Amino acid sequence: MMRLGIVGAGAWGTALAVVAAAGGPVRLWAREAEVAEQIRNSNENAMFLPGVSLPPEIAPTTHLSDLSDCDALVLVTPAQHLRSTLNAIDTAGRPLILCSKGIEAETQFLMSEVAEQCAPASAIAVLSGPTFAAEVASGLPTAITFACADDDVATPLITRIAQPGFRPYHSSDVIGAEVGGAVKNVLAIACGVAAGLGLGQNARAALISRGFAEMSRFGLAKGARVETLSGLSGLGDLVLTCSSEASRNMSFGKALGEGARAADLMADRLTVAEGVFTAPVLARAAEQLNVDMPITGVVLALIEGRLDAREAIDALLSRPLKEERI
Secondary structure, eight states: OOOEEEEOOSHHHHHHHHHHHTTSOEEEEOSSHHHHHHHHHHSOBTTTBTTOOOOTTEEEESOGGGGTTOSEEEEOSOGGGHHHHHHTSOOTTOOEEEOOOSBOTTTOOBHHHHHHHHOTTSOEEEEESSOOHHHHHTTOOEEEEEEESOHHHHHHHHHHHOBTTEEEEEESOHHHHHHHHHHHHHHHHHHHHHHHTTOOHHHHHHHHHHHHHHHHHHHHHHTOOHHHHTSIIIIIHHHHHTTOTTSHHHHHHHHHHTTOOHHHHHHTOSSOOHHHHHHHHHHHHHHHTTOOOHHHHHHHHHHTTSSOHHHHHHHHHTSOOOOOOO
16 A cells, blocks of 8 residues: 655645555644644644644654655745755655745745655656635545656555545646646736725636736747646645635735735745746746736735735726736
8 A cells, every 4th residue: 555755744745644654554744743742632724724633544644754755755845945845855756736825035946846866766746726725525525637758657646545436537737737826826916906905806707817918928928728727736726725824925915005015925834835936936937938918917016015916907907908918
């Protein structure tokens, strides 16, 4: 039976541990000793996923060396910490399933490119799609993209994690799955700003639609496939993340729309709004690829304090009129 090691005991890592535990043993690494102790003593992660009873098949640890007997590793650390995490683990050629959504700031690498550099002997897969952790952990149904270029690697891993309420769809387009997961976080901040300003559902729908055009332009420039971008890890995740304040990125944007400062919000948040870190590197990458991403640009200006929320929306509305296209 395949033993999975999950690196990261935040809400999503813990939810994935619940799913994986239905198919066999799971080792869950937590950075915080108090999280591991609470899971061990009370079968709950009250800090990140309160109210969910965790199955006994989940074995918590604070030592990365305890993952050495796992057959595959699931990486659920924040995107900007993936490299340091991989450098601290003996990957030993085991398959790596990447669940971090973002772009590395220093290198502009997608997470798969970081993993390929740090663990060249390991097969790389990406798990991405419309998944709020609390719903997944509660057994509510969802479908998700499992992207891996090697079918022989993908098949047993998909079989291992699939459950009646958790349905992975295989794709060989790793880049497309990653682009969707990274870009949607920035766009969700924009939708949150519109909500905070009270601009209504029409504005949100317009931002999702034009945001998807930005995602598509960037993804195609990076070599992604159109069907991936319009699938679960692209459009599906975008719609979910831009439609509910359960999204960290949308709630962050809503607070900006209500007048909060980005620096104050980041200093006071337990969990990470990845779009804040992704926006500057995404804007730079888009400029280098000559890809027009106006929503991303105004989100960055808002985060950096160069525009306030109303000015950011006005900047989008005052753009020249043009033909609708991707």
